Amino acid sequence: MDSKSHPVEMFFFPYVGGGHQIPMIDLARMFAAHGAKSTIISTAKHTLSFQKSILRDQQSGHQIFIQTLQLPDNVDIADTDMSAPPQTDTSMLQEPLKSLLLQCQPDCIVHDVFHRWAADAIDNLELDIPRIVFTGNGCFSNCARENITKFKPDEMVGSDYEPFVVPGLPDRIELTRSQLPVFRVIQQHMRKSQEKCFGVVVNSFYELEPAYVEYFKKELGNKAWLIGPVSLYNRNIADKAERGKKGSIDEQSILSWLDSKEPHSVLYISFGSLARLAPEQLLEIAYGLLASNQPFIWVVGKVFKANGKEKLENWLPRGFEEEMTESRKGLIIRGWAPQLLILEHSSVGGFMTHCGWNSTLEGVSCGVPMITWPMSAEQFYNEKLITDVLKIGFKVGSLDWLSWNMEPRAAVGRDKVEEAVKRLMGGGEEAVEKRNKARQIGEMAKRAVEGGSSYKDAIALIKELKDRQKTNP
Ligand code: UDP
Numbered sequence: 001m002d003s004k005s006h007p008v009e010m011f012f013f014p015y016v017g018g019g020h021q022i023p024m025i026d027l028a029r030m031f032a033a034h035g036a037k038s039t040i041i042s043t044a045k046h047t048l049s050f051q052k053s054i055l056r057d058q059q060s061g062h063q064i065f066i067q068t069l070q071l072p073d074n075v076d077i078a079d080t081d082m083s084a085p086p087q088t089d090t091s092m093l094q095e096p097l098k099s100l101l102l103q104c105q106p107d108c109i110v111h112d113v114f115h116r117w118a119a120d121a122i123d124n125l126e127l128d129i130p131r132i133v134f135t136g137n138g139c140f141s142n143c144a145r146e147n148i149t150k151f152k153p154d155e156m157v158g159s160d161y162e163p164f165v166v167p168g169l170p171d172r173i174e175l176t177r178s179q180l181p182v183f184r185v186i187q188q189h190m191r192k193s194q195e196k197c198f199g200v201v202v203n204s205f206y207e208l209e210p211a212y213v214e215y216f217k218k219e220l221g222n223k224a225w226l227i228g229p230v231s232l233y234n235r236n237i238a239d240k241a242e243r244g245k246k247g248s249i250d251e252q253s254i255l256s257w258l259d260s261k262e263p264h265s266v267l268y269i270s271f272g273s274l275a276r277l278a279p280e281q282l283l284e285i286a287y288g289l290l291a292s293n294q295p296f297i298w299v300v301g302k303v304f305k306a307n308g309k310e311k312l313e314n315w316l317p318r319g320f321e322e323e324m325t326e327s328r329k330g331l332i333i334r335g336w337a338p339q340l341l342i343l344e345h346s347s348v349g350g351f352m353t354h355c356g357w358n359s360t361l362e363g364v365s366c367g368v369p370m371i372t373w374p375m376s377a378e379q380f381y382n383e384k385l386i387t388d389v390l391k392i393g394f395k396v397g398s399l400d401w402l403s404w405n406m407e408p409r410a411a412v413g414r415d416k417v418e419e420a421v422k423r424l425m426g427g428g429e430e431a432v433e434k435r436n437k438a439r440q441i442g443e444m445a446k447r448a449v450e451g452g453s454s455y456k457d458a459i460a461l462i463k464e465l466k467d468r469q470k471t472n473p
Contacts, residue, residue: 007037007063008107008465013097015112016046016090018082018273019356020136022244023203024112025050026230027134029057030449032064033233034458036465039106041097043077044068053239069096082244082273082336085404086377091117101125107465110134110201119193128472130198130465135190137357138204139212139226140389141381143169145187146220154180161399168219170211171389178400179380199223201461203230203361205448208441209385225457229361231340232449240340244273248335254297254342257331264349264435267296267425268342268368271354271375275301279315280410286316288417289330294425296330297348299337343368349435350424352396355379360386367442369434371420373398373412392438396420 010031014024025040032038040047040054047066057064071077075092078084094117101109101122108130111118122131135142144166148154153164160178181187194200204226206213216222234240241251258266269285271277282300289296300315316332324330339359342348343366351363352371360382363370370393372383380401386393397416402408424431448454 006469007035008462008469009037009039009104010465011039011041011067011101011104011106011109013041013109013111013115013118015084015114015136016078016088017084017086017114018244019358020112020114020134021046021049021082022273023136023228023230023358024110024134025053026233027110027201027203027227029053029062029064030227030230030233031458031462032057032062034455034462036462037063037065039065039067039104041067041069041100043071043093045076049082049245052242053234056236056238067100069093069100071096085274086114087405088114090115094118094121097121098125101127101129105129107469108132108198112136113190113193116189116193119197123196130468131196132461133194133197133200134203135194135200136203137378138209138361138382138385139202139216139224140209140385141357141378142222143212143215143220144173144175144381144384145378146191148175148180149187149191170215173384173388175380175384176399179374181377181401182403194222199225199461202226203228203357205229205445206453206457207444207448208364209389225461227454227458227461229365229445229449229454231358231362232365232446234340237341240344241338243338243340245336247333247338249331249333249337251338251341254331254333254338255345257297257328258342258345258347260328261295261347263346265295265425266345266347267294267350267352267371267421268299268339268348269296269352270299270337270339270359271301271373272356272359273301274376274404275299275354276404276408277301278408278410281408281412282315283317284410284412284414285417286320287414288421290317290320291414291418292421292425293329294421295328297333297337297342298330299333299335299339301335340366350421352421355382355386357382361445364390364392364438364441365445367439369393369424369431369438371396371424374401376402376404390437390441392434392441394420394423394434 012028014021028038028040078088110132113135147168151167154177157164163174166173351368353359355374373396374380374383
């Protein structure tokens with residue numbers, strides 16, 4: 001029987017926060033494009049952010065569906081504005097998920113590791129449904145995290161800012177204690193849910209981090225399929241413009257602004273779906289941008305003042321925005337930006353990023369060199385991959401890990417911002433080298449999904465599930 005008459009049925013159970021839901025939706029769409037039957041499990045409220053792209057896929061003949069879980073009365077989970085932090089409780093979905101699995105018995109379920117109860121709940125059903133984990137991270141950060149946990153090099157140094165080398169890795173990677181997560185609970189959950197799983201799907205591609213893919217599989221013992229960058233499966237403008245949620249600026253305005261700029265001249269600045277910067281930090285960025293005199297698009301997330309309340313005004317120098325708008329030097333987006341559309345535009349020549357894994361891969365896929373400004377999660381590891389292993393970025397000089405629920409503060413001064421922007425965008429020899437390297441890696445990313453290593457891994461997983469169907473009819 002071929003895959004069309006009886007396709008492999010894959011369930012996808014995304015988490016509710018932006019940096020996790022967005023790639024898992026792409027993942028489900030990618031497997032449907034490769035001939036699987038994909039079903040995305042979500043709540044009625046959360047499907048609103050992606051149902052249009054699923055409808056478009058259905059219209060082009062892909063077998064992709066949405067299955068909503070019924071929440072108990074008077075129970076609600078995270079907002080749909082993409083800003084749910086990793087500690088958001090989703091356990092009210094446990095019973096509806098179990099009933100669905102008992103009823104449907106798909107050929108596999110891919111679940112996000114942030115549903116912390118899901119691994120046990122699925123395993124305890126004893127249904128012989130392969131459970132596949134999605135962590136949202138790449139191999140490099142997984143390897144760095146594992147070896148720090150195992151060898152504890154951070155306990156051998158005398159201060160939070162004294163560098164240590166992460167033991168056992170293919171490259172010499174130095175970090176400081178100040179850059180490591182303060183809370184390790186999420187890491188423990190990740191490891192636990194990977195322990196008894198059928199395998200891990202990784203949003204990355206082999207050629208990006210070959211030594212770490214091998215390390216992740218052979219030394220750390222993971223069965224893994226590298227199937228990314230999944231963002232490359234957004235092929236039409238509507239999918240790119242509405243990915244995650246509809247942008248706060250319409251795509252035509254942003255594209256015509258970008259069209260008016262010289263190739264590689266614009267710096268795109270964004271700190272992801274959870275960005276909460278202090279007003280003092282935003283001021284430093286604004287002054288740094290003024291001094292660097294480089295065209296920019298700056299996505300400003302939520303602005304917080306000292307008491308943790310959202311602050312709406314007075315976080316820019318007086319007259320800054322008016323001046324930038326009039327001179328068409330800079331565009332400030334309050335809220336959500338169509339990131340893929342911006343990054344792939346030929347006028348964009350640099351990306352100042354918080355090094356979230358999706359943003360990192362999206363920058364990589366578009367061949368854009370970066371200024372790295374990690375803040376939280378595994379972002380300090382991703383920075384090391386970008387600057388020390390791939391050598392496609394400059395560090396802004398961020399030193400301290402901060403949790404989503406800690407008070408944001410000004411960590412990087414205007415001089416550092418100016419220096420990093422001039423280094424990357426100023427056309428110097430080093431910057432040209434990084435741009436060329438980024439372009440080459442971007443081309444490798446596209447080849448990986450268009451018949452290359454990532455395509456082959458995705459097909460291999462579908463085949464493995466198909467073979468199980470034959471032996472367990
Ligand atoms: N994103 C976007 N527009 C925004 C902010 C974020 O499209 O204004 C998308 C971005 O393209 C990426 C995701 O949201 O796919 C953020 O994920 P990432 O891992 O970079 O960071 P996180 O939000 O998890 O910190």
